[in-house]
Amino acid sequence: xxxxxxxxxxxxxxxxxxxxxxxxxxxxxxxxxxxxxxxxxxxxxxxxxxxxxxxxxxxxxxxxxxxxxxxxxxxxxxxxxxxxxxxxxxxxxxxxxxxxxxxxxxxxxxxxxxxxxxxxxxxxxxxxxxxxxxxxxxxxxxxxxxxxxxxxxxxxxxxxxxxxxxxxxxxxxxxxxxxxxxxxxxxxxxxxxxxxxxxxxxxxxxxxxxxxxxxxxxxxxxxxxxxxxxxxxxxxxxxxxxxxxxxxxxxxxxxxxxxxxxxxxxxxxxxxxxxxxxxxxxxxxxxxxxxxx
Numbered sequence: 001x002x003x004x005x006x007x008x009x010x011x012x013x014x015x016x017x018x019x020x021x022x023x024x025x026x027x028x029x030x031x032x033x034x035x036x037x038x039x040x041x042x043x044x045x046x047x048x049x050x051x052x053x054x055x056x057x058x059x060x061x062x063x064x065x066x067x068x069x070x071x072x073x074x075x076x077x078x079x080x081x082x083x084x085x086x087x088x089x090x091x092x093x094x095x096x097x098x099x100x101x102x103x104x105x106x107x108x109x110x111x112x113x114x115x116x117x118x119x120x121x122x123x124x125x126x127x128x129x130x131x132x133x134x135x136x137x138x139x140x141x142x143x144x145x146x147x148x149x150x151x152x153x154x155x156x157x158x159x160x161x162x163x164x165x166x167x168x169x170x171x172x173x174x175x176x177x178x179x180x181x182x183x184x185x186x187x188x189x190x191x192x193x194x195x196x197x198x199x200x201x202x203x204x205x206x207x208x209x210x211x212x213x214x215x216x217x218x219x220x221x222x223x224x225x226x227x228x229x230x231x232x233x234x235x236x237x238x239x240x241x242x243x244x245x246x247x248x249x250x251x252x253x254x255x256x257x258x259x260x261x262x263x264x265x266x267x268x269x270x271x272x273x274x275x276x277x278x279x280x281x282x283x284x285x286x287x288x289x290x291x292x293x
Contacts, residue, residue, distance in 0.1 A: 001219070002227040003251060004028055004052045005244070006191070012040065019049060022240040028053040028095070028189075028229045034085050035078075041087075051092060052227050053133065053164075053189050056082060058097035065099040065114035065142055076117055083124050093131045093189050095164045098152075099142035110142050115155060125160045133164035133188050136179055138200050144173045146182040153186050162188035165226070168195050168202060171210050177218070184222065191231040204232040204243055205250055206262050206271065213260065216251075236269065242285060249273040 004026035010018065018024070031054060033040045044051060056062070057078055064079070066072045079094070086092050098114045118132070125132050134152065137143040149163060163186045170176040172195065180187070194208030195201040206212050228251070234243035249255055254273045256263040263272045265281035272279040 001224070001251065002026065002052075003247065004050075004227055004229045006030070006055065006229055006231040007033070009033065012037065015040070016043075016047070018240050019044075019047075022244045024049070024240075024244060026050045026052055026227070028055060028231075030055050031057050031078075031082060034082055038085070045087075051090060052229065053093040053095055054082065054086065055095045056097070058100070060100045063100055064096070064117040065102075065110040067109065067113055072113060072117060076120055079121055080124055083121070083128050083130050086128065086130055088129045091129055091131070093133045093162070093164075094125075095133045095135050095189065095191075097135055097137060097141070097143070099137075101140045102142060107142060107148075111148065111152070114142060115152060118152065118156060118161075122156055122158050122161060126158060129160070131160045131162055131188055133162050135164040135166050135191065136169050136173070136183075137166070138169050138172050144169070146174055146179045150182055153183075162186045164189045164191060166191040166193075166231070167210065167215070168193040168200060168208075168231075171195060171197060171208070172200060176210070176215055180218070184224075187224075187226050189226055190228050192228045193230070193232040202232045204230065204235050204246060206255070207235050212250075236282070238270075238282060238285075242282060246271065246273075 005024050006028045007030060009030050009032045027049060029051060034054060062075045062078060063071055064075050082094060099110055102110055121132060134143060134149055136149060143149055153161060163183045165179060165187045167176050167190065170179040192205060194203040194205045194210050197209050230247055234240055256272045256276055256279055265272055265283060268282040270282040272281050274280040
């Protein structure tokens, strides 16, 4: 499976050393890298970093479902600018939030405003060969139900409209299997992170309660082609290079298990991987990070 990492906004003097040290080669960019620091994108491409997707602005000031014309028009203007700023030869994806948190009674009306915004954006996205990926969101947002997203997708049967399957958010709502089953034909990218089933914690897998063994087995059986974008920070606020080491070992099946449970180090709290007789964890980071470098 193709694995990339979501890059939050970082000062440029930290960005490139982080990418080099952590050996990150594929990324999803936060939108300020496109809007505010326009020289970053060509520098990333020049260094061989593959841009898989860009996360659109979100929140109340960037609300595509807002009933207030001023807010909605400003949000649309930002998205149009983002679409036209991306290199069309890269065939990139833009991950979009349908709304900020809403009251239940607002859903129906907000969905119609969002559809109107989406119709406007799709014309431009098709012209510039950019795919809009609707993200399933936590409880209380437009897009927290698979059927709602399916309805929107069926309204606009465009090859440039798809879904970003956020597994952490799905774990908080109807369940990952439900979202995958209903939307799998339209999933173009993902957000991979974990949580405790109650809070949107954005933990790296498998530090939460998602049943990853079952999920990965399902994806392997289905021979999925979408990329896995790690939208999590290093557990315990450790170095980014350690996050990439753990992710690589996790998805290659090297984290140790016993009775279906992942094994943790009693000293550092990180998961163990490698050989059971001589496992690695954060306690032995110096030797392993040295090898990675």
